[in-house]
Every structure is written in structure tokens, then in C-alpha cells.
Amino acid sequence: EVQLVESGGGLVQPGGSLRLSCAASGFTFSSYSMNWVRQAPGKGLEWVSYISSSSRTIYYADSVKGRFTISRDNAKNSLYLQMNSLRAEDTAVYFCAREGESSRYFDYWGQGTLVTVSS
Amino acid sequence: SYELTQPPSVSVSPGQTASITCSGDKLGDKHACWYQQKPGQSPVLVIFQDIYQAGKRPSGIPERFSGSNSGNTATLTISGTQAMDEADYYCQAWDSSTARVVFGGGTKLTVL
Numbered sequence: 001e002v003q004l005v006e007s008g009g010g011l012v013q014p015g016g017s018l019r020l021s022c023a024a025s026g027f028t029f030s031s032y033s034m035n036w037v038r039q040a041p042g043k044g045l046e047w048v049s050y051i052s053s054s055s056r057t058i059y060y061a062d063s064v065k066g067r068f069t070i071s072r073d074n075a076k077n078s079l080y081l082q083m084n085s086l087r088a089e090d091t092a093v094y095f096c097a098r099e100g101e102s103s104r105y106f107d108y109w110g111q112g113t114l115v116t117v118s119s
Numbered sequence: 120s121y122e123l124t125q126p127p128s129v130s131v132s133p134g135q136t137a138s139i140t141c142s143g144d145k146l147g148d149k150h151a152c153w154y155q156q157k158p159g160q161s162p163v164l165v166i167f168q169d170i171y172q173a174g175k176r177p178s179g180i181p182e183r184f185s186g187s188n189s190g191n192t193a194t195l196t197i198s199g200t201q202a203m204d205e206a207d208y209y210c211q212a213w214d215s216s217t218a219r220v221v222f223g224g225g226t227k228l229t230v231l
Contacts, residue, residue, distance in 0.1 A: 035220065037162075045154070045162065045209050047220035059218045062120075095161060102169035104213035104220060105152040107177060109161040 002026040002108045004096050009113030016086050016117070022079040022096030022110055030074035033099040035106060036081050038092035038115075048094070049081065064090075086117045121214035123223035130229045137197040139226045141210030144191060149212040151193035153186060156225075157206045165208075166195060197228075205230045 008020040022034070036048040049070040050059040058070055069082040079096050093114050097106035123143045131137035141151060150169060154162035164177050166186035174186040183198045193212075197204055210223040 037220075044207075044225040045156075045211075045222045047211075047222060050220065061219065100164075100167060100169070102171070103150040103152075103167065105150070105164060105167040105211065106154075106162070107164050107167075109163075111161055 002098065004098065004108055004110035006094060006096055006110045006113040009094065009115045011116045011118065012086055013119050014087060014117055017082070017084045018086065018115060020081040020083065020094055020096075020113060020115070022081075024077045024079065024096075024098070027098070029072075029077040032101075034072060034079045035097045035099060036070060036079075037095045037097050037106070037109075038090075039095070039112075040089075040092040043092075046092070050099070051079070083115070086115075088117050091115060091117050121212075121217060121219065121221050123210055123212060123221050125208075125210060125223040125226045127224070128227045128229065130231060131197075131200045133202060133230055134199055137200045137204070137228055137230075139195045139197075139208050139210075139228065141193040141195070141223045142191055143193075143212060143221075146191050146193055146212060147189040149188075149214070151186075151188045151210055151212045153193075153195045154209045154211065155204075155206045156209065162209065200228075200230055202230050204228060 003025045005023045051070045067085045071080045093112040095112045096110045098108040100107045152167040155165045156162040185196045209225045
């Protein structure tokens with residue numbers, strides 16, 4: 001059974017940093033591209049970042065480019081999101097999502113971890 | 120930047136057919152997919168498209184869910200809508216020109 005479990009969320013002050021993790025199991029993690037998607041309270045889904053299976057290709061949404069860094073450790077079956085210079089508008093539930101084999105859709109999602117940026 | 124537009128809400132009576140649209144420039148040339156999200160839960164992929172076929176359903180998704188994508192519009196159709204289908208639905212596509220994943224704003228489906 002495919003499982004994605006996020007952790008690392010919490011309350012952080014504006015300008016602060018946080019590192020999210022996503023532990024993957026039930027599939028060959030090193031064979032799949034992964035993404036982070038967020039959802040602000042009461043709002044829609046917003047894509048944050050993409051990383052290919054080998055980490056060779058990385059993309060970011062304009063709203064986080066230069067502040068967030070996506071990475072992965074295939075030996076540990078883990079995906080990460082380093083978030084720096086956090087702003088109030090980064091407050092959201094952050095989901096990790098596995099990308100499908102044949103196109104850019106997300107076939108499995110984690111349960112999400114809440115990040116709250118507030119003083 | 121590329122945008123996908125969905126109606127904020129759609130209502131349907133139980134047993135009837137619900138159609139939710141998603142509009143974007145030349146969306147039919149891209150691979151569109153749909154997610155269902157119920158309150159407090161993670162999104163679930165209900166329809167996806169790959170290089171071989173549009174309107175594919177992942178394992179476990181009921182046959183009453185179908186999808187199409189042509190021109191500037193992708194459509195999610197739910198036939199014989201049930202109360203359990205009440206949820207928010209999001210379309211999503213990949214904009215290769217900007218290397219960005221794009222979500223529609225979401226549609227709240229009410230079954231009443």
C-alpha cells in the first residue's frame with residue numbers, strides 16, 4: 001500500500017524557517033517524481049514544487065522561488081521542503097504528492113502538515 | 120501565466136448527471152486531470168489523461184465518473200450522482216511553456 005506521511009509543520013514567525021519531510025513507503029520511491037502542493041485555510045489547491053526521480057529536474061511556483069528548496073533522499077525514501085523567509089501568506093496545509101507514471105497528475109497524496117506563519 | 124477557470128459551485132439532484140467544466144487556453148492540447156476533495160481530507164485523483172487516452176479512471180474510482188478534454192474545455196461528468204459525491208472538485212494541468220502545474224480554483228458540488 002502506497003503511503004506518504006508528512007511531518008515538520010508548526011507555528012513559525014514571519015521571516016523564519018521550517019523544514020518539511022515526507023516519508024514514502026509501499027512503492028519504489030526512487031522511480032517516481034514527487035511534488036509539494038499546499039492549501040491555505042478555506043482556499044484551493046496551489047502547486048509549490050516538483051522534483052524528478054533523480055533530482056536532476058526541479059521546478060518551483062513563482063510564489064516560493066528563491067525561498068523554498070525541494071530535495072529528496074532516495075536511500076531514505078524521503079522528500080523534503082526547506083522553507084525560508086516565511087510569510088503570512090505561506091500559511092497552509094502542505095501535501096506531498098506522488099506523480100503518475102505517464103503524465104503530470106498526482107495519484108497519491110499524503111495527509112498534509114499544517115504550517116502557520118504568525119507572530 | 121496560464122490559468123484554469125472553474126465555476127465556483129454546481130448543484131445536482133441525486134441520481135442526475137453533474138457536469139463540471141474547466142476552461143483554459145488550448146487546454147485540449149494539455150493533459151488535464153480532476154481531483155475530488157472532501158472536507159478535512161486529502162485530494163483524490165478521479166480522472167486523469169495521459170499520452171494514450173483522456174478520461175482515464177484510477178483503480179477504485181466508480182464508473183459514474185468520466186472526463187473529456189477538447190478545445191479550451193475539460194469536463195468532469197458524474198452520472199447517477201450520489202450523496203457521497205458531494206465535495207470540492209479541482210481540475211489540473213501542466214503548462215509546459217512555463218514548467219508549472221496549474222490548478223483550477225475548484226468547484227463545490229452540492230447534491231440536493
